Every structure is written in structure tokens, then in C-alpha cells.
Amino acid sequence: MPRGRPQKFDEEQVLDTAAAMFRRDGYDAVSVADLCRETGLAMQSLYHRFGDKAGVYREALERFGRTANDPQIAALESSDDPLAAVEAFVRLWKRHAGASRDDGCLFTQAMSRGDRSDPEGPDVIARAFTGRVRKALNTTLRRAVAEGQLRPDCDTSAIADTLLTLAFGVAVIGRGGMPASMIDHAVAAGLDRLQQARA
Amino acid sequence: MPRGRPQKFDEEQVLDTAAAMFRRDGYDAVSVADLCRETGLAMQSLYHRFGDKAGVYREALERFGRTANDPQIAALESSDDPLAAVEAFVRLWKRHAGASRDDGCLFTQAMSRGDRSDPEGPDVIARAFTGRVRKALNTTLRRAVAEGQLRPDCDTSAIADTLLTLAFGVAVIGRGGMPASMIDHAVAAGLDRLQQARA
């Protein structure tokens, strides 16, 4: 049993706050003082628990890659109507693109790589994140095939990758404040791809 | 007529070098000393011409938005076989994604917004860049319609936006070192979309 005063703060909450800050402003623009102010931790607590600023970044990123977009994945995997779930996922892009600065937007933080001592870190996280969504899409599409919603001979992994690529593209477009019609066209293209594979 | 010793260095070359540095490492991670070393300019020359670091960034970004991907746009607009030109554009993604860290990769720098005094700057550039490619794609597709390669009733702007969204997505995927099969699937989806509209 551990002795001594127990840790008071919620690590996950601290990491989520930190991830949001890094994602919004970039690694270099977030100072340790900023982190302390927004998380409520005293500086010593932060250094005691995370070692240094790069440690906070590393753990925040790791958690982000492990948990981001969990609601969407859960929605895909738990739905009784797999095809409708995938369609809902595609339609969700439009909402996300509007508020993309704050919500589930991977590349923003993956690009703002700070910590030059571990240049591969963000990519590893990006792959983890992508892998999770990709897998969920793929299994959901296969369920749609099994339930007779999609043609048995359709290439579910090709469809999943196409949708995921479009999703990344929409995130970029939304982030840059580009015309909404571009997003509409991309969403329509995603839905079209599903229609093509319909049984 | 201007008097005095003329400027020796090539501004465009300096800006291209600076843009590459900002794109690779991000605004904050590039110091003025770095800029001087890699461009060959003495510090005073840099401050004399550009005012400050943000000025270098601003002008480099502006030039990037104005000239990036010029070769691809020229290839689209000058081709005698518009459909083949668009197909070549799509196939080019694969090459770009492999070397995406250095070449024509917009979002990397658009995300590494430094200069908090002008937070909209990168977005303006991103829109300019996107607008140019988008327009070139659209006009080339309409030429394909005019020449009877694509069906007269096809929605060229929808196709252009879909291809552009896929292109952004491929850039993200390539940048993160994700599986090559994802890129292959995205390229195939782009070519498929063109096949659908074939006359």
C-alpha cells in the first residue's frame, strides 16, 4: 500500500486540458505557466508527476491517440443498423468541420509537434488514432455486408479507407475556413460511395 | 531612379527557403539566427528588408499561396487531353505522399501558425492556394466535358471538390506515415469517380 498524501488532481482531466491547449496553440506557444494556470496544478506538482513539459505533451498525446473519437467509434460498433451508422458518421463531418478548431481534430496537434527530441511521437499517435477509426469502419462495413445491406463482393477496406481519407480532407478544409460547398460535395461523395456498394 | 547600393540577394529564393523552414519545423522552432544561416543573409539585411520575423513569415506564406503547385496547375491547364491530365493529377498523389514532408504540402505550414498577431493569415493563404487548384481542376474537367470525354450532365464542381478533398486527405495520411494501402485506395477512389462520369 502506498503511503503519504494521495494525489488530488485528476490525471485524465489534466491531460485532456493539456491536449486541448497543445492542439489549439501548438507546443511552443503553450508555456508551463499556461499549463499550470489552466489545469490548476502548481508548478511543482506538474514537474513531480510528469518530469518536464515534454512529458506532459507526450502523455497528453498518448491519451489523445488512445481515446479521441471514442463516441463515434462506439456509435459505429454498437449500432443495430450498420449502414445507417456509417452514413451518420459521414454526415457528422459537416458538424465537425464547422467546429473543427476544438473537436477531435487530429492533424492540428500532430502537426504542431514540439519536442524535437521525439519527432516520430506525433506520427505514432496519429497512426494509433487512425488505426482505431479505420478498424471500426471496416468491421461495421463488414457487418453491413453480413446483414445484406451491402453487396457481398464489395471491398469494405477500400470503402473504409476512402471514407477515412475524405474525412481527413474535410477536416483540413473545415479548418482552413474554405467554402462550405466543398464539404457538402465531399459528404455527398462519401454517401455515394456507400450507395454504389448497396445490395 | 533609386540611388545607393542595390540589393544583392534574391528575394524569392530567400522566401522559398524560409517557407520550407517554417513548413518543416513550425514558426516558433525557426529562429532568426536559423533564417540567417540558411538563407545566407546577415541579420541586418533581414531586418532591413522584412522588418521582423513575422514579416518574413508573412511574405513567405504569401508567396507560397501564390506559387505553390504551379507546375501541377500548368500541367492541367495546358494539356491537350484534359481527362488524362486530371487522371495524372490524381496519380501524382502517390508520389507526393511519399515525399510529403518537403513538397507542396500545404497544411503543414498552415497549421504551424506562428505570429499570433495575425491568426487568420495562414487560413487566407490556404484559401488562396486551394482556390487556384480548385479552379484549375474545374476548368479542366469542363474542357473534358466539352471534348466529349465526360458526360455533359456531370457535376464538374462536385468532382473537383471530391478530388481536392481526397488530395488533402492523402496528404494527411502520407504525412503521418500511415499504410500505403490507404493511399492506394484513395487514388483508386479518385480515378473511379472520374470513370463514373465518363461519356
Added chain:
DNA sequence: TGATTTTTAGAGTTTTCGCTCTAAAATTTA
């Protein structure tokens, strides 16, 4: 109670960075 550990507050250290200043040499036009 005593040992252990976390918590907080704040001052201090070292480094880096953006930028300025000084000052002189080089290259142009009038």
C-alpha cells in the same frame, strides 16, 4: 505519533530569442 509523500508558494538560475545598436565597408546614381 512518526514516516512518507503530495501539495503549494515563490524566488532564483540559466538559456534562448527577438531585436537593437554601433560602426564601418561596398556599391550604386547624381
Added chain:
DNA sequence: TAAATTTTAGAGCGAAAACTCTAAAAATCA
């Protein structure tokens, strides 16, 4: 030649940042 301007070199300044250190209070368990 004279005026104007760019060029280079290097020292230095003020601010901010990451991180450390001191020191003491609080909360747990044996």
C-alpha cells in the same frame, strides 16, 4: 566626388521560458 543605400560583423539588451531550489503545510498509513 558626394550622397544614398545596402552590406557585414559583432556586441548587447530586455523579456520570456524552462526548470530548480527552498521551505513549509497537508494528508495519508503504520
